[in-house]
Amino acid sequence: MKRLMRWFLLPLIFIGLGxxxxxxYLYVFPxxxxxxxxxxxxxxxxxxxxxxxLAVPTLAQGTIFEVKDGESIQQAVLEAQPGDTVxxxxxxxxxxxxxxxxxxxxxxxVQEGNWPTLDGKKELNDAILYSGSxxxxxxxxxxxxxxxxxxxxxxxxxxxxxxxxxxxxVYGIFPQFGTNGLIEHNILTGIEDAAIYVGMSDNIDVRHNxxxxxxxxxxxxxxxxxxxxxxYVYNNTGGILxxxxxxxxxxxxxxVIIRDNFVVNNNHVSFAAEGSIVANVPQGTGILILAxxxxxxxxxxxxxxxxxxxxxxxxxLITDISKxxxxxxxxxxxxxxxxxxxxxxxxxHGILKDLISVAFQDKGPxxxxxxxxxxxxxxxxxxxxTLFVLGADYGLCDRTKYATDGIFTxxxxxxxxxxxxxDVSAADFEHELGKRTYYGVCTGCHTYSVRMIGPxxxxxxxLYFDDPAGxxxxxxxxxxxxxxxxxxxxxxYLTEQTRMAVAxxxxxxxx
Amino acid sequence: MLTFYTKAILxxxxxxxxxxxxxxxxDESDFQLNDNCPPGFEWMxxxxxxxRSLYQQYPSIQxxxxxxxxxxxxxxxxxxxPQVIDLGRYLFFDPVLSVNGQQSCATCHDPSKGFADGxxxxxxxxxxxxxxxxxxxWNVAFQERFFWDGRAASLEEQMTGPLYAPxxxxxxxxxxxxxxxxxxxxxxxxxxxxxxxxxxxxxQIYHALAAFxxxxxxxxxxxxxxxxxxxxxxxxxxxxxxxxxxSFVARCAECHTPPLFTNQQIAVIxxxxxxxxxxxxxxxxxxxxxxxxxxxxxxxxxxxxxxAPYMHSGKFESLWDASEFYTLGRGHALGKDEQIYLxxxxxxxxxxxxxxxxxxxxxxxxxxxxxxxxxxTQLPSGLRHIGADDFDQQQKQQ
Numbered sequence: 083m084k085r086l087m088r089w090f091l092l093p094l095i096f097i098g099l100g101x102x103x104x105x106x107y108l109y110v111f112p113x114x115x116x117x118x119x120x121x122x123x124x125x126x127x128x129x130x131x132x133x134x135x136l137a138v139p140t141l142a143q144g145t146i147f148e149v150k151d152g153e154s155i156q157q158a159v160l161e162a163q164p165g166d167t168v169x170x171x172x173x174x175x176x177x178x179x180x181x182x183x184x185x186x187x188x189x190x191x192v193q194e195g196n197w198p199t200l201d202g203k204k205e206l207n208d209a210i211l212y213s214g215s216x217x218x219x220x221x222x223x224x225x226x227x228x229x230x231x232x233x234x235x236x237x238x239x240x241x242x243x244x245x246x247x248x249x250x251x252v253y254g255i256f257p258q259f260g261t262n263g264l265i266e267h268n269i270l271t272g273i274e275d276a277a278i279y280v281g282m283s284d285n286i287d288v289r290h291n292x293x294x295x296x297x298x299x300x301x302x303x304x305x306x307x308x309x310x311x312x313x314y315v316y317n318n319t320g321g322i323l324x325x326x327x328x329x330x331x332x333x334x335x336x337x338v339i340i341r342d343n344f345v346v347n348n349n350h351v352s353f354a355a356e357g358s359i360v361a362n363v364p365q366g367t368g369i370l371i372l373a374x375x376x377x378x379x380x381x382x383x384x385x386x387x388x389x390x391x392x393x394x395x396x397x398x399l400i401t402d403i404s405k406x407x408x409x410x411x412x413x414x415x416x417x418x419x420x421x422x423x424x425x426x427x428x429x430x431h432g433i434l435k436d437l438i439s440v441a442f443q444d445k446g447p448x449x450x451x452x453x454x455x456x457x458x459x460x461x462x463x464x465x466x467x468t469l470f471v472l473g474a475d476y477g478l479c480d481r482t483k484y485a486t487d488g489i490f491t492x493x494x495x496x497x498x499x500x501x502x503x504x505d506v507s508a509a510d511f512e513h514e515l516g517k518r519t520y521y522g523v524c525t526g527c528h529t530y531s532v533r534m535i536g537p538x539x540x541x542x543x544x545l546y547f548d549d550p551a552g553x554x555x556x557x558x559x560x561x562x563x564x565x566x567x568x569x570x571x572x573x574x575y576l577t578e579q580t581r582m583a584v585a586x587x588x589x590x591x592x593x
Numbered sequence: 594m595l596t597f598y599t600k601a602i603l604x605x606x607x608x609x610x611x612x613x614x615x616x617x618x619x620d621e622s623d624f625q626l627n628d629n630c631p632p633g634f635e636w637m638x639x640x641x642x643x644x645r646s647l648y649q650q651y652p653s654i655q656x657x658x659x660x661x662x663x664x665x666x667x668x669x670x671x672x673x674x675p676q677v678i679d680l681g682r683y684l685f686f687d688p689v690l691s692v693n694g695q696q697s698c699a700t701c702h703d704p705s706k707g708f709a710d711g712x713x714x715x716x717x718x719x720x721x722x723x724x725x726x727x728x729x730x731w732n733v734a735f736q737e738r739f740f741w742d743g744r745a746a747s748l749e750e751q752m753t754g755p756l757y758a759p760x761x762x763x764x765x766x767x768x769x770x771x772x773x774x775x776x777x778x779x780x781x782x783x784x785x786x787x788x789x790x791x792x793x794x795x796x797q798i799y800h801a802l803a804a805f806x807x808x809x810x811x812x813x814x815x816x817x818x819x820x821x822x823x824x825x826x827x828x829x830x831x832x833x834x835x836x837x838x839x840s841f842v843a844r845c846a847e848c849h850t851p852p853l854f855t856n857q858q859i860a861v862i863x864x865x866x867x868x869x870x871x872x873x874x875x876x877x878x879x880x881x882x883x884x885x886x887x888x889x890x891x892x893x894x895x896x897x898x899x900x901a902p903y904m905h906s907g908k909f910e911s912l913w914d915a916s917e918f919y920t921l922g923r924g925h926a927l928g929k930d931e932q933i934y935l936x937x938x939x940x941x942x943x944x945x946x947x948x949x950x951x952x953x954x955x956x957x958x959x960x961x962x963x964x965x966x967x968x969x970t971q972l973p974s975g976l977r978h979i980g981a982d983d984f985d986q987q988q989k990q991q
Contacts, residue, residue, distance in 0.1 A: 178840075229840045331659045359937050500651070502650055502665065518647050526963040575826055576821075577822060
């Protein structure tokens with residue numbers, strides 16, 4: 083019995099106790115499920131019927147680099163290769179992250195409300211700069227920068243979503259010179275210019291964002307094919323702007339749909355920088371269309387904006403900048419379909435106040451127009467209080483003609499190319515690459531038949547006639563071969579593919 | 594061989610005393626136009642030289658050639674014949690184009706000074722000081738307007754300015770034609786470039802000079818290596834500088850936009866004039882638009898390290914000073930109550946000294962003179978190349 087107790091029952095009791103304690107602990111502190119990395123397609127599929135090419139970004143095909151509090155996000159970005167994901171865990175990161183390569187996913191991991199936070203402490207300029215294409219930036223808290231939260235320079239096919247952007251200086255999210263982009267599910271506040279500023283871009287969706295307490299909420303500027311949808315835009319100086327800014331190299335804004343947004347109480351005192359374009363936006367502006375063409379405004383709730391619900395005007399509103407003969411100044415074909423507009427214009431400000439008082443009114447209108455542009459219409463003009471000055475002329479919109487029901491996205495059906503479309507075979511592509519490199523680089527020192535700085539191509543062909551790999555490896559690590567020529571500088575900055583392509587091309591040059 | 598050249602050139606040169614006055618009946622010179630395209634260009638059927646560059650791999654939004662690292666080029670001029678380009682090279686370096694044979698295009702656009710002249714204000718053949726700084730000619734093939742105030746829409750239109758302005762080369766069309774038509778070597782070279790003909794025409798001169806200038810292509814700097822994907826091409830301080838450059842605090846890249854580091858727009862930024870000089874009205878002149886008062890074409894920053902002093906007035910001796918201008922306060926260099934429409938990107942970025950240092954580091958990576966054309970060792974006129982420094986010395990001696 084003693085032996086039974088010692089060898090059988092005691093262990094059982096211990097095991098039982100253990101199980102009891104564990105169960106008790108688990109009861110009080112229930113376990114969390116294993117972390118699941120959210121997938122892009124799962125998140126996007128819900129949104130709309132056809133989400134365009136960005137529904138399936140190239141996510142996490144490659145290596146995942148994990149960055150933990152105290153480590154450097156930039157270091158991981160430098161090590162990552164196209165196709166890789168940099169996964170950032172909660173913590174405070176004080177850095178400017180720049181992404182000068184294609185196809186990188188920067189993914190924050192939010193744990194129990196703790197965000198990976200980029201904090202510039204009002205000392206750093208920008209949080210994230212990218213110039214590559216196919217970049218995704220997801221789930222970061224970004225605060226206290228001086229320039230931008232997220233700025234893109236020419237990357238195509240970008241996805242910026244699920245970010246908290248708080249007081250990051252001039253702009254919050256600012257893609258520029260990009261084609262095909264998605265900005266969604268971000269919350270932005272405290273920005274002294276536009277919180278979401280789409281500049282000189284094409285085919286952009288801005289949807290499901292919350293923007294408040296900024297000078298401008300969402301600005302579509304010198305951009306074509308933009309959808310601004312389902313955003314909650316409140317307590318900014320101006321809510322949603324579609325602009326042409328003169329003096330920029332891309333001159334037009336057209337094909338913009340502003341639909342299903344809440345544009346509410348945008349009455350924040352302006353804190354724009356002196357001389358900035360948005361300093362011209364009167365406090366209390368719901369939506370402002372400035373010189374942009376082919377804009378459809380539909381099914382928004384536009385209420386409580388103290389100066390005006392929707393303002394439509396030409397470039398003369400901005401009085402303090404140089405004229406640009408290349409910028410067509412008038413808002414043409416602005417289409418205002420059915421919107422809920424209520425309680426706008428209660429306390430007009432700035433230039434709108436002047437215009438309103440000139441019209442012997444003391445209350446701002448739902449819709450105001452300063453008279454320039456053609457082809458504009460309103461679906462049901464009788465619903466709204468309007469103030470049209472200087473002979474503004476609105477027709478009756480044909481709802482079926484301008485119906486946007488079938489438009490789910492402005493994103494392209496295919497990914498925007500990051501290289502000039504090469505409708506050619508791989509061999510032809512290699513030939514083209516070799517040719518551009520040969521003439522763009524090599525001919526600085528080599529001509530076909532004459533000695534220049536380096537030996538003639540003819541003499542190189544004689545040496546390597548069937549050995550392009552020999553040339554490719556020589557140009558990567560040149561060694562001094564001929565006493566009567568200077569040593570060639572290494573061309574290792576060319577990619578391996580490029581070195582091989584140019585070597586092959588060089589062997590084929592006949593002139 | 595050299596001695597033969599020397600003799601031949603001496604013979605021609607001696608026969609050309611007084612420039613347009615004497616006509617050398619026999620062309621004993623040895624000048625030959627190059628049948629090959631210059632570096633950077635592929636020879637194509639139709640005897641055309643076409644530009645090739647790795648940047649042709651990339652698209653750009655609305656094909657405007659503005660964007661970021663892997664962004665394509667804007668529209669450009671190419672397709673000239675190798676012979677016309679080479680003829681343009683002789684003309685470009687030949688002081689015979691000025692009224693008194695004292696300066697060529699290359700005097701104020703000197704290859705050794707980034708195709709500028711190293712001066713604040715240009716000085717003309719007659720010693721008259723001009724009103725603006727001579728701009729660099731690198732990458733003019735990609736530009737859509739010319740002169741600081743943007744008043745010319747083509748190189749051909751542009752060059753009629755300096756050729757005939759009294760404070761520049763001070764020539765006139767009649768004298769220029771007479772001069773060149775009186776030089777047998779040029780008669781022969783123009784026939785070689787344009788086909789057999791009786792006389793040289795002004796359009797041919799302009800065409801050849803334009804052709805040559807479009808070959809001054811600089812797209813192989815260390816920055817370009819970085820842009821094409823070689824991350825080690827730039828040092829850590831230079832990358833830091835690139836990030837300041839493109840940040841929305843400094844905003845340099847908003848107007849000096851890659852890949853050419855200009856967006857080709859007119860911008861009013863309010864830089865100071867030289868001491869005692871009145872405000873240069875800039876683009877208000879040709880446009881008549883007072884909102885463009887003090888507006889100038891955004892210059893490319895390629896090879897910028899080579900072309901001090903900076904700005905339209907040549908006010909700033911160094912890149913550091915030129916960069917510092919942008920952080921000294923919006924409108925700080927304007928006169929009291931001066932009516933000027935400053936560009937909205939001119940603000941108060943409060944750059945630190947070390948940020949300006951990094952900007953200067955970065956701009957240094959935009960240097961590439963690999964495709965600099967050879968200066969002709971002899972010229973058809975028999976004159977010799979007069980660089981910016983040679984011209985300075987001549988002026989001092991006089």
